[in-house]
Every structure is written in C-alpha cells, then in structure tokens.
Amino acid sequence: MPSVKLVDIVKRFGAITAINRLSMEIADKEYVCILGPTGSGKTTLLRLFAGLTIPDEGEIYIDDKLVNKMPAEERGAVYVPQQYALFPHLTVLENVAFGPLARGVNEEEALRTAREMLEMMMLGHRADSKPDELSGGMQQRVALARGLATKAKLLLLDEPLGALDARLRVELRYKLRRLAEESGVTTIHVTHDQAEATAVSDRIAVLREGRIRQYATPFHVYMRPQSLFVAHFVGGANFLQAVVARRHLEESVLELHQGLKITVRDTTHLSAEEVVVVIREDRLNIAESADKVDSGSYNTIEGEIQSSRFLGSFVSHQIRLANGDMVMSKTPTQRLEKPMPVGKKVIVYFKPSDALVYSYPAIGLSRELRVL
Amino acid sequence: MRGLRLEQGSRSDSRIVNRFLSILDRLSASRRVSNLVYAFSVTFFFALVLLPPMFGILLKLDRAAEVFRDPALLGRSYSAISWSFILAFVVSALDLMSGIPLAWLIVRSNPKWGSIVDTLADIPFIIPTVALGFSTLLFWGSEGVASLFLGQAVLTPGLALVVLLHFVFSLPVVVRVMVGELSGYRETFEIAAKTLGAEPFTAVRTVTLPILRPSLVASFLLSFARSLSETGATIVVAGSFENGPVLIKNAKDAGLEGPLSFVSFTLIAGSAIAFLLIKHFGPKLRLPISRVWPETEKRLSRPNAVLARDLASLSIFIFVVIAPSLFVALPSLYALFDGTFMEALSSQGVWSTYWQSMMLSYVIGIIVTVTNMLIGMPMAVLIARRRLGKAATSMMDGLVNIPIVVPSVALGVSLGSFWRAIGILPEFWVLTISHLTITYTYFVRAMSAAIESVPIYLEDTARTLGARPLTVFRRIILPLTKYSLFAGAILTFTRSVDETGAAAAVSEKLKTLPVLLVDWVKGTVAVSRSTQSLGVGILVAVSFIGLLALRLVIRKRR
Numbered sequence: 001m002p003s004v005k006l007v008d009i010v011k012r013f014g015a016i017t018a019i020n021r022l023s024m025e026i027a028d029k030e031y032v033c034i035l036g037p038t039g040s041g042k043t044t045l046l047r048l049f050a051g052l053t054i055p056d057e058g059e060i061y062i063d064d065k066l067v068n069k070m071p072a073e074e075r076g077a078v079y080v081p082q083q084y085a086l087f088p089h090l091t092v093l094e095n096v097a098f099g100p101l102a103r104g105v106n107e108e109e110a111l112r113t114a115r116e117m118l119e120m121m122m123l124g125h126r127a128d129s130k131p132d133e134l135s136g137g138m139q140q141r142v143a144l145a146r147g148l149a150t151k152a153k154l155l156l157l158d159e160p161l162g163a164l165d166a167r168l169r170v171e172l173r174y175k176l177r178r179l180a181e182e183s184g185v186t187t188i189h190v191t192h193d194q195a196e197a198t199a200v201s202d203r204i205a206v207l208r209e210g211r212i213r214q215y216a217t218p219f220h221v222y223m224r225p226q227s228l229f230v231a232h233f234v235g236g237a238n239f240l241q242a243v244v245a246r247r248h249l250e251e252s253v254l255e256l257h258q259g260l261k262i263t264v265r266d267t268t269h270l271s272a273e274e275v276v277v278v279i280r281e282d283r284l285n286i287a288e289s290a291d292k293v294d295s296g297s298y299n300t301i302e303g304e305i306q307s308s309r310f311l312g313s314f315v316s317h318q319i320r321l322a323n324g325d326m327v328m329s330k331t332p333t334q335r336l337e338k339p340m341p342v343g344k345k346v347i348v349y350f351k352p353s354d355a356l357v358y359s360y361p362a363i364g365l366s367r368e369l370r371v372l
Numbered sequence: 373m374r375g376l377r378l379e380q381g382s383r384s385d386s387r388i389v390n391r392f393l394s395i396l397d398r399l400s401a402s403r404r405v406s407n408l409v410y411a412f413s414v415t416f417f418f419a420l421v422l423l424p425p426m427f428g429i430l431l432k433l434d435r436a437a438e439v440f441r442d443p444a445l446l447g448r449s450y451s452a453i454s455w456s457f458i459l460a461f462v463v464s465a466l467d468l469m470s471g472i473p474l475a476w477l478i479v480r481s482n483p484k485w486g487s488i489v490d491t492l493a494d495i496p497f498i499i500p501t502v503a504l505g506f507s508t509l510l511f512w513g514s515e516g517v518a519s520l521f522l523g524q525a526v527l528t529p530g531l532a533l534v535v536l537l538h539f540v541f542s543l544p545v546v547v548r549v550m551v552g553e554l555s556g557y558r559e560t561f562e563i564a565a566k567t568l569g570a571e572p573f574t575a576v577r578t579v580t581l582p583i584l585r586p587s588l589v590a591s592f593l594l595s596f597a598r599s600l601s602e603t604g605a606t607i608v609v610a611g612s613f614e615n616g617p618v619l620i621k622n623a624k625d626a627g628l629e630g631p632l633s634f635v636s637f638t639l640i641a642g643s644a645i646a647f648l649l650i651k652h653f654g655p656k657l658r659l660p661i662s663r664v665w666p667e668t669e670k671r672l673s674r675p676n677a678v679l680a681r682d683l684a685s686l687s688i689f690i691f692v693v694i695a696p697s698l699f700v701a702l703p704s705l706y707a708l709f710d711g712t713f714m715e716a717l718s719s720q721g722v723w724s725t726y727w728q729s730m731m732l733s734y735v736i737g738i739i740v741t742v743t744n745m746l747i748g749m750p751m752a753v754l755i756a757r758r759r760l761g762k763a764a765t766s767m768m769d770g771l772v773n774i775p776i777v778v779p780s781v782a783l784g785v786s787l788g789s790f791w792r793a794i795g796i797l798p799e800f801w802v803l804t805i806s807h808l809t810i811t812y813t814y815f816v817r818a819m820s821a822a823i824e825s826v827p828i829y830l831e832d833t834a835r836t837l838g839a840r841p842l843t844v845f846r847r848i849i850l851p852l853t854k855y856s857l858f859a860g861a862i863l864t865f866t867r868s869v870d871e872t873g874a875a876a877a878v879s880e881k882l883k884t885l886p887v888l889l890v891d892w893v894k895g896t897v898a899v900s901r902s903t904q905s906l907g908v909g910i911l912v913a914v915s916f917i918g919l920l921a922l923r924l925v926i927r928k929r930r
Contacts, residue, residue: 052832071401072835085833089851098847099837150837 003028004049004154004186009058011044011210018044019055020210026188031180033197034190036207037233037371042190045207046156049188050079062154073102077154078147082162084139086131092118092142093127099150110149117145120179136164137172144176148183155180157189161196169193173200194234198222206230228276228358232369236281238327239365244273251352258323262299266357274360281330283354286317286340287347298349303327305346308339315339319348393842400842410759413750414768420805421812422771425783428790429637436637438630449619449631453638455531456616456779457646460599463538467595468588470539471546472581473685478547479554481682489689490551496697497544498915500870502886503908505605506893507700508537515901516699529611537609538602540693542595549594553587571666573673578661589654593647600643603781604872604886608893617781617873624785624877625896633789636782647777704909707902716906722899725888726907732800733885737868740807741861744815752819753845757828769820776813783810784877791878799882806878807868814867818860822853866918885911 004026011019018041026032034042047053048060051072060067067075078099086095093114100110118124121141131139140160147155160176161169177200180187191197197204198218205215206229214226225231228239242254242262247270251263254277262277269275286303287293293300303319306326314330317340321327327348340346361368399405439446474493478486496504510516512527527533561583565575581588603617610618616639623632671677707713716723755772758765775783784806791802826849834844850857872886879887889911891897892904899907 047832050832050836052835072832073401073838073840075836076838077836079833079836081829081833083827083829085827085829087830087834087848087852098834098839102834102837102839102843102847146837156836 003061003063004188005059005061005064006048007059007061009048009055009060011041011048011053011055018210019048022058022210022212024205024212024215026186029181029184029186031177031187031189031200031202033201033204034188034207035192035194035197035204035234037192040207041210042192042207043158044210046079046158046188046190049154050077050156051075052079075154076150076152077156078150078152079156080143080147080158080160082159084131084143084163086139086142086146088131090131091127092123092129092131092134095131095142096146096149099146099152103150113149114145117149118142120148121145137168140164140172144179148179148185152185155185155187157187159191160189161193162191169196176200198234204234206233208233225278225356228278228361228365228368231278231356231358233371236328236330238279238281238284239369240277240279240325240327241360241365242275242277244269244271244275247271252357254357256321256323257325260301260321260323262301262355263352264355264357265353266355269357269359276358276360276365278356278358279327279350279354281316281328282314283350284327284329285349286319286329286331287349288340288344290347293347293349296351298351299355300347300349303346303348305340305342305344307342310339317346319346321348393846397840397842400845401840406841409750410754413747413754416747417751417768417772417812421775421809424790424805425640425778425786425809428786428788428793429633429640429782431793432629432633432786432789433637435629436633439634442630445628445631448614449635449638452614452616452619453635453642455614456600456639457642459535459538459615460596463535463542463599464592464595466539467543467546468592470685470688471543471591472550472588473681474543474689475547475550475554477682477685478551489686492694493544493547493551493689495544496540496693497548498866498918499697499912500604500872500886500915501541501602502604502608502870502872502889502893503700503912503915504541504697505537505608506889506904506908507698507912508533508540508605508696509609509893510703510905511696511699512536515703517695529609529613531613533609533611534606534613534615536692536696537605538599540697541602541605542598543689543693545594545598546591549587549591550584553584557584570664571669571673573669574664574666577659577669578664582659582661585657585659586655589650589657592654593650596650597643597647597777600639600646601776601779601781601873603779603876604890607872607890617779620781620785621873621876632785636785639779639782640786643778643782644774647773700905700908700912703901703905704912707906707909710902712900712902712906715903716910722892722897722903725883726885729883729885729888730910732803732882733869736804736807736884737865739804740811740868741815741865743808744812744864745857745861748812748815749819752816752823755816755820756823772813772816774813775809775811779873780810780871781873781877784874787874788878799878799880803875803878803882803884806874807871810871810874811864811867815860815864818856818863819853822856822860823849826852862918862921866915870915 006022006024009019009022010017022045034045036042044053048055051067051070055068062075062077087098090098093111096114096117097110100113101107105113115124115127118127121144123138123141123145126134126138131142134142157176161172164172173196176189189197189200198221201218203216204218204221206213206221208229214221214230221230221234225234231237232239240256242256244252245255245261246253247267250265250267252266252269254262254264254275256262256277264277285294290300302322306318306320308318309316313333315333315336317329317331319327319329329348439449474489478490478493499507509529512525512533514525516526527536557580561579562575565579566572570578601617603621606615606618607621614622616635619635620632623635715721716726719727751768751772754760755765755769760768787806787809788802791797791805797805830848830852831844834848835841839847870886871884872890875884876887876890883891888897889904889907892899892907
C-alpha cells in the first residue's frame with residue numbers, strides 16, 4: 001500500500017487557479033479527509049490524485065514514484081464520484097467485476113473476487129440486479145465493492161455520503177471507515193461536512209481557495225484551529241472583537257466592546273493589538289444566576305436570552321451580552337431542565353483556556369470567515 | 373456477463389478477435405495514436421465534406437458572372453432566390469404556429485392518444501420528399517379527394533401548392549423538437565406561475581415559452597433549412613413557379629450554366645448568412661411577456677377554448693398534413709390490381725430502370741451509412757467531449773452543421789463541379805461522395821448528442837478502475853449509446869436514399885430512385901399514372917419499414 005505525496009502542485013483553469021502551490025503527504029493506509037467549502041478545489045485535488053487531471057506545476061508521487069504523466073488506468077487509484085458512477089447497463093456483479101476484467105484478470109477469478117466483495121458488503125443477493133433497482137445506500141456499497149475488487153492501492157471518495165439521507169449518512173460513515181481499515185487501503189475522502197470528516201478520518205486537510213489551511217488530526221483541527229477560517233468552518237464558534245489591554249506572564253486581559261474585560265490563556269499578542277477571540281459554542285456555559293456558576297476560574301458576563309432552540313441532545317441559546325455582542329451557546333440537554341425563556345437574564349461563563357485568540361485579519365473579519 | 377466476456381472467449385476465432393482488440397486497446401492508451409485517429413477524422417471532414425463544395429462553387433464563379441450579361445436571366449435568378457427565402461420564412465412561421473399546439477397536445481393529453489398523434493407526426497418525415505410531393509399533388513389535384521366534391525382540382529401546381537407541401541414536410545421537424553423539449557420541461561415553473569395567480573394561458577406565454585426559447589429558435593432554424601433545401605418534391609408541385617432549387621434543376625436540364633452557378637453560389641452564401649443571423653439574433657429576441665391581459669387570457673384558458681385549439685391543430689394536422697401525405701397509397705393499391713404490379717415484378721419496360729435505380733440508391737445508402745459511422749464517430753467524440761478545447765470544438769460544432777444548412781441541390785452543383793474538375797472519379801463515386809457530404813451531419817449530430825448525454829464521470833471511473841480508452845468506449849460508451857447509433861444509422865441511410873437535389877445536380881448517366889421518380893412524375897420519361905403511383909408507393913413502403921425499425925429502436929430505448 002502506498003504513501004502519497006504532492007509537492008507544490010498548481011492547477012489552473014483559464015484565469016482561475018484551482019490548486020495553488022499545494023503540498024501534502026499521506027501515509028500508507030491512512031484515512032484522510034479533504035474538507036472545504038464549495039469551490040475550494042476539493043474535487044480538483046481528488047482528480048489530480050486519480051490522474052484524471054494533470055497538474056500545471058509540481059509533482060505527484062505514489063510510493064515515491066513520480067506519477068504526473070502516468071495515465072489514470074495505470075495508477076491503481078480508484079475514483080468513486082458522488083453519483084457512484086455505477087454503469088447502468090451492467091448488473092451489480094458485472095459492475096464489480098469490471099475492474100479486474102479491465103486489468104486482464106481471467107473471468108473466473110474476476111467473478112469470484114466480485115462475489116466475495118459483494119458478500120463482504122452483504123449484497124450477494126443483489127448480484128443480478130441493475131444499479132437503478134438498488135437504494136442509495138446499496139449503490140454506495142456496490143461502488144465501494146467495485147473499487148476494492150480492483151485491489152486498488154488508493155481509494156478516492158468524492159462526497160461518498162453526500163447523496164444519502166441524514167440518518168443513513170451517519171450510519172454508513174463508520175462502515176466506510178471500517179471497510180477501509182479492513183482492506184488496508186489508503187483512502188482520501190472529500191467532503192464539505194465537518195462532522196463527517198471529524199468522525200472518520202485520521203487526519204483532516206482543510207482546504208480554501210486551493211490551499212491547505214490546516215492539516216492535522218480532527219482533535220487538533222477542532223480544538224486548536226490554526227486560523228479564524230478553520231475555527232469557523234470546523235464546528236460552530238463565537239467570534240468577538242477585542243483589544244489586548246494587558247499582558248501577564250501566562251495570561252492576557254482583553255477588552256471587548258464597551259470596556260468589558262475578559263481573561264484569556266494567551267500571551268502571544270502585544271498590548272493594544274486588535275484581536276479576535278474565538279470561543280466554541282459548546283465551551284460557552286450559561287447559568288440562571290451567579291451562584292449557579294460552576295466552581296473554578298471563569299470569565300463571567302451578564303447576558304439576556306434572545307432565542308432558544310431545542311436540538312435533541314443539545315439546547316442552543318442565542319444571548320445578547322452586556323456589551324451588546326451576540327453569542328451562541330450549546331448546552332447538553334441533561335444539564336438543563338428546559339430551554340431558557342426569551343428575555344431571561346443569565347450569566348455567561350467560560351474558562352480562560354477555552355478562549356482562542358487570533359490577530360485581527362488584515363482583510364477584515366467577515367471576509368476572512370466567508371465560506372463561499 | 374454479456375459485454376464483458378470478449379477477452380475471455382475460448383474458441384480460436386474469438387481468441388484472434390480478442391488478441392486484435394487487445395492490441396488496439398493498448399494502442400488506444402497512446403496519446404499519439406488517439407491524436408492520429410482524431411486527426412484522420414478531422415482531415416476526412418475537411419477533405420470530403422466541407423472543402424469540396426466550397427472549392428466547387430469557386431470554380432464556377434466565372435460562369436456565375438454570365439448572368440449579369442442577361443437582364444432577363446438575372447431577374448429570374450433574383451426572383452427565384454428571393455422566393456426561396458420568403459418561402460422558408462413563411463413556412464417556418466406557420467410551422468411554429470401549428471407545431472407548438474400540436475406538440476402541446478401530444479405531451480399534455482392522454483398518453484395513449486398522444487402517442488398515436490406522435491407516431492403519425494413522423495409520417496411526413498419518413499416518406500421520401502419526392503413521394504410526398506407526388507402524394508400532395510394527387511390529393512389536391514383533379515384526382516384527389518377534394519375534387520370529388522368540387523368536380524375540379526382544388527389546387528394546381530404553383531406557389532400555393534409549394535407552400536402547402538413545404539408546410540407538410542417541415543412541420544414534423546418542429547413537432548419532434550418541441551415534443552422532446554416539452555417532455556423534459558419541468559412543469560413546476562408553470563405550476564409556480566399558476567399559484568402566483570397567472571391563468572394557464574398566461575403561465576405558458578410568460579414562463580414556459582420564454583424558457584423554451586432556445587428550442588423555438590432551433591425548430592425555426594431546422595424548418596427554415598429544410599424548406600430552403602428541398603428540391604425533388606418542390607419540382608413535382610412547382611408548375612411554372614421557380615424558387616432557387618427549382619431554377620437550378622431547370623437550368624441544369626436546359627444547360628444554362630450561368631444561372632445554375634449564380635443561384636447555387638447565392639443560395640449557399642445566403643443560407644449560411646441567414647443561419648448565422650437566426651442563430652445569433654434568435655435567442656436575443658424578446659417575447660412580449662411584460663404585459664398581461666387577464667380577461668382575454670382567462671377566456672383563452674377555459675376548457676372550451678382549449679378544446680377548440682386542440683381540435684383546430686388536430687384538424688390541420690390530419691387534413692393538411694397526414695391525409696395528403698398518405699394519399700398516394702390509394703392509387704398505389706389500385707396499381708397492384710391493374711397489371712402494373714405484375715409488370716413491375718417482371719421488370720418490363722421502365723421497371724428495369726426502376727429496379728436498377730433502387731439498387732443504386734440502396735448500395736449508395738449502405739456505403740454512405742457505414743463510412744459515416746466509421747469516420748463520423750471520432751468526430752462525434754471530439755465534439756461531445758470537447759477534445760479540441762472549448763473554442764475549436766465550438767467552431768467544429770458549427771462547421772459540421774453546414775451540409776444541412778445549405779440547400780442540397782446547390783451543394784450538389786458545387787460538389788459535381790469540384791469532383792468533375794478533379795476528374796479521376798467515376799460518376800458512381802462522385803454520387804456516393806455527394807451523398808456522404810449531405811448525410812454526414814445527421815450521424816455526427818445524433819452520436820455527439822448521445823455521447824454528451826453519458827455522464828463524463830462514468831468514463832473517468834472506468835479509467836481509474838483500469839480500463840484503457842478503447843475498453844471504456846467499447847464497454848461503457850457504446851452500450852449506453854447503441855440505440856442512438858442505430859437511430860443515427862437509420863436516419864443517415866433513409867436521408868441518403870431520399871436525397872433528390874444533390875443527386876439530380878451531380879448525376880449525368882446514373883439516376884438514383886428519387887431522381888428517376890421526378891423524371892417520371894414530371895413527364896420527362898413518359899409513364900402511366902398507375903406506374904408513377906406504384907413506383908412512388910414502393911419507395912414509401914420501404915421507407916415505412918425504416919420508420920417501423922426506428923420506432924422499435926426508440927421504444928426499446930425508452
């Protein structure tokens with residue numbers, strides 16, 4: 001099984017640079033998710049791995065072998081598009097056997113492999129069906145079986161769960177991961193769904209405008225986002241503008257709008273520097289009164305509930321802080337008896353270590369956070 | 373495992389085939405080889421389809437200038453050319469007015485009845501135009517149904533009959549395009565307009581028709597080109613009336629090289645310009661959608677108004693289009709029993725030439741179909757998959773249309789001029805190449821549309837699964853487009869067999885069947901009415917078999 005490496009890849013389409021000096025490495029048997037908004041270059045990147053698009057600059061290595069000019073059919077990198085691309089004129093079995101036959105395996109062996117793969121996917125009983133007779137989930141499994149039947153070194157999945165309904169999507173994402181693990185195949189999975197990416201991948205590459213903005217484990221991407229964009233795109237967060245009022249040895253005091261002060265566990269920014277404070281929604285707690293705030297060292301701010309939404313395992317509240325800033329808080333349902341009513345005065349509190357601090361972006365905050 | 377087994381055959385002959393395919397498959401992976409195939413296809417297109425008529429007409433330019441020395445000939449030529457364009461414009465407008473309600477009826481009415489009307493609409497399309505001309509002439513003439521009541525011919529050969537005839541053979545084009553578009557049209561737009569308070573008529577006028585504007589322009593263009601190009605049938609019903617193609621045929625028969633060349637050149641240049649103008653300005657044409665007349669449109673939306681519209685379009689369709697098209701069946705049936713049929717079977721008299729012409733038409737048809745399939749396929753792939761890049765593909769896409777835009781008789785004149793100037797080809801091959809030029813577009817258009825409809829991701833996925841380009845083509849593209857392949861082949865074949873204008877312009881000694889039938893009907897070769905009817909009837913019968921095959925193929929596809 002291969003390791004994959006991209007070095008300084010550039011791909012342009014006319015005046016648009018879809019991939020801009022992108023480098024990344026993927027280890028053998030690793031499961032990597034490429035996460036990014038629409039138009040960030042995710043599919044182009046996948047097609048570059050597959051050999052369906054040729055880079056204008058840079059090198060692509062599979063197992064340390066330069067493959068820039070190697071045609072798609074020789075790379076051993078199977079591409080599974082969002083629509084699954086099951087050949088409509090062939091049966092399920094014929095679809096799965098297509099790869100081995102195209103690679104010159106004799107018919108008997110190709111069919112045996114195809115049947116094994118279908119059994120593994122629990123689809124042996126649908127071998128003679130046509131693709132359009134299957135449900136979306138079944139089609140997805142056939143597409144995977146077809147890819148794996150080729151003994152591919154690299155599996156390239158383009159939004160593989162995108163066409164499924166929400167419940168099936170959650171169910172199948174774990175199956176997908178388990179299958180990749182069992183087959184020992186290196187997998188690159190493109191998605192715009194951050195929950196899906198964090199659930200299945202070893203590492204996530206967050207892509208924006210053809211560049212990788214962060215390439216790390218899901219935990220790191222969520223807990224320690226390298227930029228405001230990553231913090232915004234991966235998981236919900238609150239963004240508050242502030243100025244560094246004082247720097248101490250291990251902490252700084254920041255001044256929010258209207259002189260409201262908070263303490264953060266950050267000393268990387270200079271006094272008087274304009275910054276943006278990021279607090280994850282699930283790290284922002286609310287209490288009905290000051291005496292109900294958890295014990296410990298917290299920043300506390302008075303606020304008023306503007307709206308509340310029950311989301312099953314969480315309750316989401318929108319709160320206007322005393323200085324006029326608006327924030328969102330996600331509280332586990334088990335911690336609340338019922339959603340707070342609109343207009344209720346509350347205390348918002350969070351740990352200094354849960355506030356991440358970034359320099360105020362030169363292009364402006366709204367432009368920095370823009371997804372489209 | 374049909375479609376997948378080819379390379380695992382156990383018999384020795386299939387092993388040889390598999391080995392051969394395997395070699396071709398490996399070759400197809402080479403960019404150089406695939407470029408060579410595409411280069412061959414493009415060269416063929418330029419060398420045999422596009423450039424010969426262009427050079428041919430340039431060779432005749434000095435003869436065209438002769439017209440300017442004779443004011444009478446010049447006036448006659450201008451008049452014929454003007455009539456060609458006026459006729460095409462008027463007929464195309466009439467086609468849209470009648471074709472849209474009819475297409476609406478087919479798509480939106482009871483599916484069973486809609487399907488019957490839909491099948492009937494193909495009849496004038498599939499009957500060779502020369503037969504259609506003869507049938508229309510008989511229907512409206514002194515032997516027709518109407519004359520039984522009036523005691524005289526309703527219409528005699530001349531302009532009115534030409535207009536009716538052109539309407540008959542070009543209406544199916546509009547119906548076919550609009551039925552296709554309306555079937556694929558998402559009615560939700562119309563429903564949204566209705567829920568916003570628009571009357572059904574208003575919703576159609578202000579929402580549906582503007583959305584379908586590209587198809588309206590395409591229908592108009594196709595109908596325009598068909599009317600401009602038609603020769604054989606027009607000659608049959610023209611009488612003393614002359615449009616461009618009729619003048620060319622008359623000038624050829626009279627040995628008048630000047631008007632022949634002048635009119636051919638002007639028609640080629642004029643039709644190309646008209647085509648470009650309509651294509652460019654048609655989509656920019658603004659439909660009057662900003663004003664609404666609630667009361668009037670409410671009345672037009674009422675069930676009785678809709679019923680009246682449906683009855684009117686059906687009546688026009690049955691009495692003006694279908695009945696005259698099929699009328700030839702009656703005298704043909706009569707000819708079966710009056711001894712003419714036995715004469716035909718025993719190949720007596722003129723029938724010997726008839727069978728020879730039929731054989732010639734079908735042999736040319738087969739050669740042309742097979743050649744176009746082989747040579748046109750790479751061009752279809754080039755266009756559908758934009759292999760030459762966006763700009764060059766778009767240019768090729770436009771150039772491929774030229775043979776159907778330009779009047780075939782004018783094309784025939786220039787092709788004849790070119791190939792005779794080359795001087796090395798026997799008449800049979802000049803005739804065959806002319807048919808090839810005329811029909812090339814039909815196959816390429818049918819296949820490129822079909823290949824375009826196969827999602828590119830199927831090809832991409834097949835390649836990443838390990839299939840080389842030829843395998844992808846054989847096992848994915850071809851099976852998914854095979855019905856279009858058959859339909860394109862049948863269309864090419866029938867179009868070749870039906871071709872009259874180019875064949876008449878090119879032929880000297882050899883006569884294809886439509887050219888021979890024009891001579892029979894016009895009296896150039898004296899034959900009885902019964903012989904004419906049977907001759908035309910046999911051609912129609914064979915064409916109906918073609919229609920049946922086409923319908924079966926399409927039905928299977930659905």
